[in-house]
Every structure is written in C-alpha cells, then in structure tokens.
Amino acid sequence: MATVSRRELARRIEHTKLGPGVTRSEVEKLCEEAQSYGFYGACVNPCHVALARSLLKDSDVRVITVVGFPHGTSAPAVKAAEAEQAIRDGADELDLVIRVSALKEREYSVILEELEAVRDEIRKSPRPIALKVILETALLADEEKVAGCILAKAAGAQFVKTSTGFGPGGATVEDVRLLKRAVGEGMGVKAAGGIRDYETAVAMIEAGADRIGTSSGVAILEGAPGGELSA
16 A cells, blocks of 8 residues: 655645635635645635735645636636636636536537636636636536546646535545546546545545545544554
8 A cells, every 4th residue: 555644645635615605714714724734725715816815925835716616507708707817816726617517418519618718718827727627526427527537638627626515426436536547647636525534535545636625624634643644
C-alpha cells in the first residue's frame, strides 16, 4: 500500500463552503482554516470570490468557485458570463456543472458549446485558470459518465468532478475509478460529495482521486493518525 503524508493529504483538499445561507463570517473562517491547515484551496460561492481573494492574497491557497451551480441548467452564454465575472473577481479555478439532461440525451454538441464558452473566457485571462467539469455522477449511467469525461477532455478541461454535493448522491470509489480510467493520467479527478472522514478521503485517493472537495477538511485531518497516513 502507498503512503500519503498528512501534508500531502491536506494539499489535495479543496476546503468548501457552498450554499444559499453561507455568510461572510463563515467564508472568513473557511479561508483562515485553509491557510492554517495547508489546504490546497478554498471553494466558495461566486458572490464570495472577491472576499476570498482578498483574504488569501498573501497565501498559496487557491480560490475556487462554481459555475452553473448546482443544477447546470443555465445557457452557455450565462455560464460564460459567470466564468468571466469569477475570473475578474480573482478565482483561480472554476468548477462547472454541465447540463446533465443534455448528456443523458446524447446532445453532445450542447455540452461542448457550454464547455467551450467557459474555456474561451478562461483563455482571455492572463492568469492560468483551471477548469473542472462536474458530471453529477449519481444521475448518470456508466457510459454517460465516460461520455462526459471524453467531452471534458476534448474541451481542454483539467479535471472531471464527481458531484456538486447537492444532488441525489456524492462520490463513490467505483465512480472515481471509472472516471480515472476514462480520463487517463493526463487529466485529474476531483471526488466530492459525502466525503466527511479520513477513511473515505483516503479510499478516494487510492481509487485515483487527485483532489478532494469537502466541507469536512478539518475533521478529516484531525481524524487522521499521526505521522504517515496509509492510503
């Protein structure tokens, strides 16, 4: 079995606070924890990107936000506008929810249109911006998940992500394995949704997750054994 140091586990975690009721003080606490625990990034609502950027400007913690969240049903132009605003506010990474119904109906041109619209906004930025594509795997059959991975890769995304955390289910080890096989080593997989403890986080990493999206990052690290963390 491989081993993962406590620091490396922290550097895979995107410390997350999303939802309609998130307050400014909660974002401030999230960003403070992200710096204190050495998390890779802080993932916040679009309305909180500028705040997070100001709080994290002197750190190496990435500012992450969502586009088309949580249902993915906005028009491509709207998603592109969201992306443009988020980049302007200081986001380093964008987690884009695709239109799941289009994927299920094999309307692949619709998926590519929205992915390319957001990608084109990213390319206008003088800063490198990572694009993650949220598939909402709990709503998809395996062949649909693979199709989503192929489309994300074709559009130049850097990651596929399992879930919003607001759908009918979250990340599973089986889905992470499937997505990793589909995208290969040149692209990342972010496991998100329902990851609340050390054991689950490590299982996702062992299955192939490069990043962990969770609102329980502190609990995950505090629940880890000391020294080396077994993966």
